[in-house]
Amino acid sequence: MQKSQAVLGSALFFAIAPFSLTVLIPLWITGWWMQPAFFGLPLLRGIGVLLAVAGAVPLIESFRRFAVEGLGTPAPIAPPQRLIVTGFYRYVRNPMYVGVVAVIAGEALILGDARLLTYAAIVWLGFHIFVLAYEEPTLRGSYGAEYDAFRANVPRWIPRFTPWKSSASSATSA
Numbered sequence: 001m002q003k004s005q006a007v008l009g010s011a012l013f014f015a016i017a018p019f020s021l022t023v024l025i026p027l028w029i030t031g032w033w034m035q036p037a038f039f040g041l042p043l044l045r046g047i048g049v050l051l052a053v054a055g056a057v058p059l060i061e062s063f064r065r066f067a068v069e070g071l072g073t074p075a076p077i078a079p080p081q082r083l084i085v086t087g088f089y090r091y092v093r094n095p096m097y098v099g100v101v102a103v104i105a106g107e108a109l110i111l112g113d114a115r116l117l118t119y120a121a122i123v124w125l126g127f128h129i130f131v132l133a134y135e136e137p138t139l140r141g142s143y144g145a146e147y148d149a150f151r152a153n154v155p156r157w158i159p160r161f162t163p164w165k166s167s168a169s170s171a172t173s174a
Contacts, residue, residue, distance in 0.1 A: 001078065006067040013075040014063050018096070021123060022103045026116055035112035048109025055102025058088040058095035065089075076134075083143045085150050090163035093154045097127040131156065 001009070026032075038044050065087045066072055070080020074096060088095035101124045108116030139147045146166075153164045 001071050001081065003068065003071060006071045006073060006078075006080075009073040009075065009078050010063050010067040013073050014060075017074075018059055018063075018100055021100050022107070025119065026104060026107050029115050029119060030107075030111055030113050032111070033113075034110075037112045038109065038114075044109045045112070048106040048111075050106070051109060052103045052106025055099040055104075055106060057099070059099030059103070062088055062095045062099070076138075079142075083139070083146055083150065085146075085154075085164075085166050089150075089154065090160075090165070091154070092159040093151065093156050094127070094131060097124075097131070098157060098159070101127070128157075 062084075063074060065084055066074050066080050069086065070082055070084050072078055072080030092098055101120050104116060104120040104123060108114070108120060136151070140151075143150075149166060150164075153166070154160065
């Protein structure tokens with residue numbers, strides 16, 4: 001796949017998947033109506049803003065990385081041509097999924113809406129099942145020992161404190 005096709009495909013998939021999960025469905029659930037702050041603590045709204053931004057950054061950056069470095073998209077029908085082990089992938093194996101859940105949880109804190117916390121948990125569970133049932137077996141089949149090394153050194157959901165440096169990423173690490 002050419003870089004321009006990968007960028008366009010990634011942008012289209014972003015509009016379909018993460019945008020729907022983090023904007024359209026939360027809008028449908030809440031109408032963006034602000035409830036009282038959780039536990040009467042307005043500080044939690046500020047933490048929610050930080051959490052939403054902290055989730056959006058790796059989500060957007062990882063989409064860019066898939067297109068530019070991997071010459072593919074996050075969509076299973078047009079995957080990257082090589083295993084991505086740079087950027088946020090040096091800290092956690094699933095930065096896009098972690099980012100989506102963080103954005104939704106941040107929105108829940110901002111809006112003071114427990115329904116969004118429930119939705120965030122459901123989204124995470126769906127991601128977890130997808131990762132275990134489809135994504136990890138597919139990546140292992142596609143990338144073999146390279147994926148096994150990545151999997152052995154980078155946690156699935158809770159980020160590492162220090163970046164992992166693989167032999168494949170040392171030349172292109174960013």
